[in-house]
Amino acid sequence: MTDILIKNVDTILTMDDQRRELSGADILIRDGQIEQIGHGLQASAEIHDASGCVVTPGLVNTHHHLYQTLTRAVPGGQDALLFGWLKTLYPIWSRFGPEEMFVSAQIGLAELALTGCTLSSDHLYLYPNGARLDDTIAAAAEVGLRFHPTRGAMSIGESDGGLPPDSLVEAEAAILEDMMRVVDAFHDPSEGAMCRVGLAPCSPFSVSRDLMRDTAILARDKGVMLHTHLAENDEDIAYSQEQFGCRPGQYAEDLGWTGSDVWHAHCVKLDGAEIDLFARSRTGVAHCPCSNCRLGSGIAPVRSMRDRGVPVGLGVDGSASNDSGNLILEARQAMLLQRVASGADAMSSREALEIATRGGADVLNRPDCGRLAIGKRADIAIWDTRGIESAGSWDPAALLLAGPTRVKHLFVEGRQIVRDGQIATLDLPRVIERQNRLALALQS
Numbered sequence: 001m002t003d004i005l006i007k008n009v010d011t012i013l014t015m016d017d018q019r020r021e022l023s024g025a026d027i028l029i030r031d032g033q034i035e036q037i038g039h040g041l042q043a044s045a046e047i048h049d050a051s052g053c054v055v056t057p058g059l060v061n062t063h064h065h066l067y068q069t070l071t072r073a074v075p076g077g078q079d080a081l082l083f084g085w086l087k088t089l090y091p092i093w094s095r096f097g098p099e100e101m102f103v104s105a106q107i108g109l110a111e112l113a114l115t116g117c118t119l120s121s122d123h124l125y126l127y128p129n130g131a132r133l134d135d136t137i138a139a140a141a142e143v144g145l146r147f148h149p150t151r152g153a154m155s156i157g158e159s160d161g162g163l164p165p166d167s168l169v170e171a172e173a174a175i176l177e178d179m180m181r182v183v184d185a186f187h188d189p190s191e192g193a194m195c196r197v198g199l200a201p202c203s204p205f206s207v208s209r210d211l212m213r214d215t216a217i218l219a220r221d222k223g224v225m226l227h228t229h230l231a232e233n234d235e236d237i238a239y240s241q242e243q244f245g246c247r248p249g250q251y252a253e254d255l256g257w258t259g260s261d262v263w264h265a266h267c268v269k270l271d272g273a274e275i276d277l278f279a280r281s282r283t284g285v286a287h288c289p290c291s292n293c294r295l296g297s298g299i300a301p302v303r304s305m306r307d308r309g310v311p312v313g314l315g316v317d318g319s320a321s322n323d324s325g326n327l328i329l330e331a332r333q334a335m336l337l338q339r340v341a342s343g344a345d346a347m348s349s350r351e352a353l354e355i356a357t358r359g360g361a362d363v364l365n366r367p368d369c370g371r372l373a374i375g376k377r378a379d380i381a382i383w384d385t386r387g388i389e390s391a392g393s394w395d396p397a398a399l400l401l402a403g404p405t406r407v408k409h410l411f412v413e414g415r416q417i418v419r420d421g422q423i424a425t426l427d428l429p430r431v432i433e434r435q436n437r438l439a440l441a442l443q444s
């Protein structure tokens with residue numbers, strides 16, 4: 001692979017251990033890693049002049065349901081609360097198959113790449129009509145993003161008092177068997193891995209207590225991470241109190257669902273004791289501010305989580321509840337929402353960007369990503385600050401205040417994924433056409 005030299009960057013926001021910001025500096029990439037960062041670097045390499053640009057680590061998305069890009073802005077789901085929203089969408093999702101999973105993942109990942117993301121997790125918890133986790137892994141390999149797919153699951157259908165229709169749930173033995181299959185087939189524990197698999201029953205209200213516990217045991221046995229939805233809104237808390245006689249934090253702890261190998265999506269309604277539990281156990285949180293706004297779930301206590309030491313990353317959540325997958329705007333929303341809750345000094349642009357990069361990488365146990373330093377992976381976003389969004393800005397590096405919302409260039413493991421604002425790895429117009437054809441077919 002040719003070396004790459006990114007030269008004359010206006011500002012590099014390194015997110016390294018000292019949170020250094022470098023002016024007029026260069027970055028040399030070799031074999032997928034950052035070889036050097038400094039001034040006046042020389043090398044026989046492919047040169048990218050980045051004057052007029054801000055460079056950040058690639059953004060990290062810790063929660064998504066890529067398949068949902070096929071069900072954006074569905075009438076009936078546009079203005080509903082969580083449980084009503086799910087009941088509108090389940091029958092539509094039950095008509096998906098492998099092609100829907102593959103194409104919707106290509107669209108979702110391409111949208112993330114264009115908005116600065118280099119590493120995304122995905123939570124796929126329904127497998128109708130022969131769909132498999134393999135379909136999304138194939139899409140990620142094609143787009144070129146670093147990928148942490150999770151093998152989700154639902155096992156309690158309507159006839160057993162659950163929320164999803166019976167046609168969308170699986171038998172628990174089959175779920176565990178397929179979890180083992182995908183970990184053995186795709187999980188790469190090595191540094192610099194492009195694919196790591198996690199295990200992720202959908203939520204405490206769609207699987208049994210046994211499956212939660214068995215999944216935790218299996219994950220520890222295989223050395224993979226655990227992920228689910230937790231404490232998303234008031235309905236979620238009420239369900240936990242009624243069905244389990246405790247709050248979600250207690251339920252998670254009882255079943256082995258706390259620890260540095262676990263991260264939970266949303267956590268909007270965690271109370272003080274639960275935040276302390278997460279901090280103590282190093283349990284991670286995927287904060288999804290747009291989805292929380294869209295579904296009226298509330299404002300997650302991120303300021304308090306960060307102050308007490310809970311690892312927090314950012315997630316766009318599925319496109320049926322966002323409905324955008326723009327990760328840099330998600331970071332802006334995180335900043336704004338904490339200010340709504342706690343005042344204008346509650347979160348700076350730089351802190352929100354740190355959550356979106358280094359924070360997310362730490363939640364996913366990827367200390368090799370999310371920061372720009374020698375020896376770290378070459379996952380790099382280049383933002384052109386000469387456009388209209390930044391015109392007149394006194395601090396172009398405050399990207400979330402005034403800045404572009406799409407990257408100029410994007411590198412993953414040293415490979416260029418976005419070039420001059422366009423996806424370099426896909427024929428995107430063709431994929432969009434295919435996606436719209438599939439969405440139309442689902443409507444008829």
Ligand SMILES: [Zn+2]
Nearest residue numbers: 229265317318
């Ligand atoms: Zn979700």
